[in-house]
Amino acid sequence: MSKNRKLKEAGNTNMTVVLKKARTLEPKNPNKSTGIFGGKSSGILNWNDIAYPHWYQIYKKLLGNYWQADEINMSSDIRQFPELTKDEQDAYLKIIGLLSTLDAPQTRTALLLSLYATDPSVQSIMAVISQQEAVHNESYSYVLSSVVSLDEQNKSFELGRTDPVLLKRNERIIKVYNEFAENPTIKNILKVMVYTSLLEGMFFYSGFAFFYNLARNNKMVGTSTMISYINRDELEHGRYIGELFRATLAENPEYNTEAFNEWVYDAFRHSVEQEINWSRYVLAHVDGIDLDEMEGYIKYRANKMLRMLGLSEIYDGYFDNPMKWIRAYVDNFDGTKTDFFEQKSRAYTKVSDLNGFDDL
Template sequence: MSESLLSKAKTLEPLYPNKSTGLFGGKSSGILNWNDIAYPHWYKMYKRLIGNYWQADEINMSSDIKQFSQLTREEQDAYLKIIGLLSTLDAPQTRTALLLSLYATDPSVQSIMAVIAQQEAVHNESYSYVLSSVVSLDQQNKTFQLGRQDSVLLERNKNLVEQYNAFVEEPSMENILKTMVYTSLLEGMFFYSGFAFFYHLARHNKMVGTSTMISYINRDELEHGRFIAELFRATLAENPEYNTSEFTDWVYTHFETSVELEMKWSTYALDEVEGIDLEEMEGYIKYRANKMLRMMGLSELYPEHVDNPMKWIRAYVDNFDGTKTDFFEQKSRQYTKTSDLNGFDDL
């Protein structure tokens, strides 16, 4: 559909009210009073996000340094491929969050997206940190090239890349909504087969430092996905002309395609790893897709996958239901602060 492009939100406009008249394309002074915002419960989301503060280099990697060479070749390959995947997704996510905030005319959204962008930057730093702990600089650089060179990873990311770049080139309401769809996929499904691999290693007492870091990233992504889904629903409610069967079909089509590509990627990365059940992983990917669709106000695509087939993962990270951190995580998942020597003093 043909439509006009949105302008970036004004930084300050005293003639406009403090409480925004619209999430995108509305009017706001730019002054943020958390006690006078259009969606009051988003203050709680903001507080949860900033409460998740952590730093990558405070996670103890000393045992991982010793263990990486003891992993099987297949486990090492999967480890590097998945770190390469995660870095490919988190680096552009920092910028995408900032770009969304530039067009948001609600200052509460701007602030929340700023926190999300900062956390994505920490996530990306953490991948450099863990790789520097376990492999040479040459291998680190090769791993970070995967997003540019690996054909399966390029195919998997193609649609996301196209949509994110379309938003940059044409910042329309439609592209903002579509970008939020892909951000929901990224935050709520794309990462998760990779997360599951690191939790699988931790179940067997392997690379526990890496899995601890992943659990903190995972916890952040759950909050990001929750907020983006709410922002999507609120934006659609404010702009009902986009809430059409055509757009809904677009969402379902891109979810289905993304699930197929995620399953292909998971098979490629994990097929030879001992103990990984790819059929179970397929169910988990479809379960995650259903979860995000429900949060976005849509129906499930995979009614046979409404329950989590990998319930053991709950021991490693909080879930969407708002359940408090469980006993296992409280006692075993708290990271140990180390010195700037990255744990090498333990060798």
Template sequence: MDGRGDQPLATLERVKILEPENPNRSTALFGGKASGILNWNDIPYPHFYDIRKEMRALFWIADEVDMSSDKKQFPTLPQKERTAFLKINGLLAEIDGPQTDLAARISNFSTDPSVKATFATEADQESEHNQSYAYVLSSVATSDQQIASFEEGRTDPVLLRRNQRMIDIYNEFAVNPTIETVLRALLYTVIAEGLFFYSGFAFFYNLARNQKMLGTAKMISFINRDELQHSKFAGELFRATLAENPEYNTKEFTEWIYEEFENAVEQEIEWSRYVLDGIDGIDLVEMAGYVKYRANKMLRMVGLSDIYEGYTENPMKWIRAYSDNFDDTKGDFFETDIDTYAKITELNGFDKL
């Protein structure tokens, strides 16, 4: 689908490393000109510096999390919890693994050095996430279980169906980089990091509120914090790119976004029923409401209205209460408000998506 109707799509060129004849301050996020020299005090979107700073402030290393108690507890979990544990680990690995590569690929085509720098930080965090899933499994599971868990991402039919559109969109950008496919890939990054992770996160938090697998839940909380920053950056970059390229801001593109969110919600609910049915402490109706709540929140992040009436508040209150106590802070990372675009409101069409 071309957001501009019948007009041909222009392929983006991979950006050179240094072009001194160009200005230091980039002229556009994609398809513009920049020297490759990054001066954080002279960038078109100053709040990108703040986002990168927030990402850096969350630095952590998987190996620092003590998994000794989890190693002892895992064999004692009910079979359904052990199966869900391994399947969800496979899910998270399939989503997070490509994000490292995607961040690098998008940055290769961005003509804004601040975007490249922010994506470099994000890519490093995503690679740590992927390592953390292997670290968790190596701490609690046998070699065969570890391999099987990572195989889930490419063999489980429900999981494959759930992620198929994300796979298609990411691969479309990889083989045909254009403004349109960049926008689609950014949109799916928002969906992946702001919606697709959350039934899995809820499973691990539910274990922890029952004093099970606390090391794993701590690791997940670190990943959760990172993903909120990543989805925030993807959402802001999506909106800024759309504002710089208003010809893509069409009714057809808006309808496509709503359709993708609706499909993502349907697939996430189906997945949660498949993997969490029978897990003590998980209410599947409540979980479905939580997925819709997350979808509404992500839609607002990209400048659109809610599509699920009555899901403006988190229906899984126990997650909020748990996270407040779990990380010894009063700020609930599930409820963090999305920053406004105060520094770039001069862009035309920014709220007309």
């Protein structure tokens, strides 16, 4: 039997194999994993002897981004929120509702991926990502508790399961994530990584743009500062998920088919359409954001995430960021925390009481 035929038959078999959760310790197996998913490993992690050595630097960079929501002073936002226009207030609450809806499953999804990973370095990196996603979720509760009543907070968090535009936007994400939870195959893991990449690298960005637009007008700077920390985390998560996707595909070449690539492209096209619809729904009456530029920015982000997954761009002419002003908030992240609209370094403004109420 030819090598190609053997590979094809093995691939067809593996397509339907349901993965078992990785064992905690298997001393008979080598410390260096033989595969990211479905491989063999003792479960003992020696960062100096892992299958993908540069992932240690990713782990260290993720750790270096540590922050906590209640270290951000919200006192000026508390004063400013009632001064926002009604449209700005509505957009603020809807976008926080969106972000909380999208970030909420990321904590669990990262943990689920780690449970089926047989490479202990992947388990550790996904544990850090999961912790950071938990912080993101806490931060949305923190900012809302600063500016609106508990009833208004609850209404914002209800949007993810009641708003028809959000429900339509999220239905494919829900389907892919739940299919993986119920049927953990390599193919479903790859699909989850595609949608995780979309979440980390594109779905959040019209929401981020809204808060950055407020900040450049010296409004709600505490909220935008928190969003910039979330944004920085998501950029690193997206980079790693892109690497994990490519490495998993390289280890399982039977999935690297035209049919699967077309599935990925279709997921991106559909997601871009939904993100554009959402941005026009939630930002229509917000001054300072050009919706045509926003559409171009979404397509630019989609092209960028496709390259990270090792695929070709699908939107001609969207290779540079069309929203030049947002670069100060998105493209210039380094190890220094800054007030981006002022472009000067600062340390965290830590508050001793909840949300800085003593500063009022």
